Amino acid sequence: MLLLLDAGLFSLLLDGKPSVGGLVVLSVAHASACLLFSLALLKLLPGPYRKPLAASCLFVFATIVFIPVLGMIGLLACIVPALRHQSLTPRSDKWTHSQEALGLPIQPAKPRGMAGISRACELAGPLQYAADPAHRIAALIATLSLKDQDAAPLLRLALKDPEDDVRLLAYGLLNRKEKTIEARIRDRNAQLGNCAPDQAFVQHKALAHDYWALAHLGASQGSTQLLLCARAHEHVQAALQLRPQDGGLQLLFGRILLTEMKLDSASDAFENARRSGIDLRQTKPFLAEIAFLTRQYSDVKNHLVQAGNGSSRLRLNKVSTYWEKPSHDLTQTT
Numbered sequence: 001m002l003l004l005l006d007a008g009l010f011s012l013l014l015d016g017k018p019s020v021g022g023l024v025v026l027s028v029a030h031a032s033a034c035l036l037f038s039l040a041l042l043k044l045l046p047g048p049y050r051k052p053l054a055a056s057c058l059f060v061f062a063t064i065v066f067i068p069v070l071g072m073i074g075l076l077a078c079i080v081p082a083l084r085h086q087s088l089t090p091r092s093d094k095w096t097h098s099q100e101a102l103g104l105p106i107q108p109a110k111p112r113g114m115a116g117i118s119r120a121c122e123l124a125g126p127l128q129y130a131a132d133p134a135h136r137i138a139a140l141i142a143t144l145s146l147k148d149q150d151a152a153p154l155l156r157l158a159l160k161d162p163e164d165d166v167r168l169l170a171y172g173l174l175n176r177k178e179k180t181i182e183a184r185i186r187d188r189n190a191q192l193g194n195c196a197p198d199q200a201f202v203q204h205k206a207l208a209h210d211y212w213a214l215a216h217l218g219a220s221q222g223s224t225q226l227l228l229c230a231r232a233h234e235h236v237q238a239a240l241q242l243r244p245q246d247g248g249l250q251l252l253f254g255r256i257l258l259t260e261m262k263l264d265s266a267s268d269a270f271e272n273a274r275r276s277g278i279d280l281r282q283t284k285p286f287l288a289e290i291a292f293l294t295r296q297y298s299d300v301k302n303h304l305v306q307a308g309n310g311s312s313r314l315r316l317n318k319v320s321t322y323w324e325k326p327s328h329d330l331t332q333t334t
Helices: 002-015 020-044 053-066 070-088 094-098 114-129 133-145 148-158 164-192 197-215 223-242 247-259 263-275 280-293 297-306 311-315 317-323
Strands: none
Touching: 020 053, 020 070, 053 070, 114 133, 114 148, 133 148, 133 164, 148 164, 164 197, 197 223, 197 247, 223 247, 247 263, 247 280, 263 280, 280 297
């Protein structure tokens, strides 16, 4: 009916030459018919196409105002049936329905010792860049699943967080780890006096690792850290007197000597560790550090290249990338 009314108004406009008053009456009648038609047409449209309501109504109204009669016919005959058909037809996603889901390629197992480092790297991002303190706190809680040596750098990083809650949680976790290690040290020192030689070696080795872990946990700094390293030094030497071919102890001894800046002795300890069966890739990053400290810059790159892709190398990834640049050739760094 509105379509016939609009068609009749348009025919009156074409047949004669109406006065100004007549034009006003025809325009108002046309606009009224278009407005009523727009409201009626919106009820025929599928639900998703009615929103936002004002924009949809304005689109229909503008179309039929500026295209009299033909605009109404086009919307009724073409647009509305097409949209209703589309909304009633179920969607078919060829990737989720017609085909099987594509599986991810099988990844090789991570080398032993690198899983914890990889997880620590995953948590470092939220700790540094997450805007929401709750996300940073969640990352801190997740460090409970890591070894102390992997969690300690993250906890030390969180001690510098601008949010009080994050700093307090990091300090609490560090203090908790410190208390746990101190309790182990007290128990092992108490057992050390009445041990057989084999047990004495086990206790000295365990105490050396505990003192070393406590020194690098983050809560101890300065002279306290040096004192803890000295205690670790004593127990490593005592254990090596009982079993000098223990490669793990030789590696730990080299790291302690490196911390104490006894570079020549540290180099000898790392060499002894290699001879005792320690993978060369575990000692090379420390030898690179010794080369840097002794200003033998030409050897730094060689040591890092020989370090390969082991867990120690992963910890020094940025350093390795820097020294392996072509600009750090032997002829340019000497």
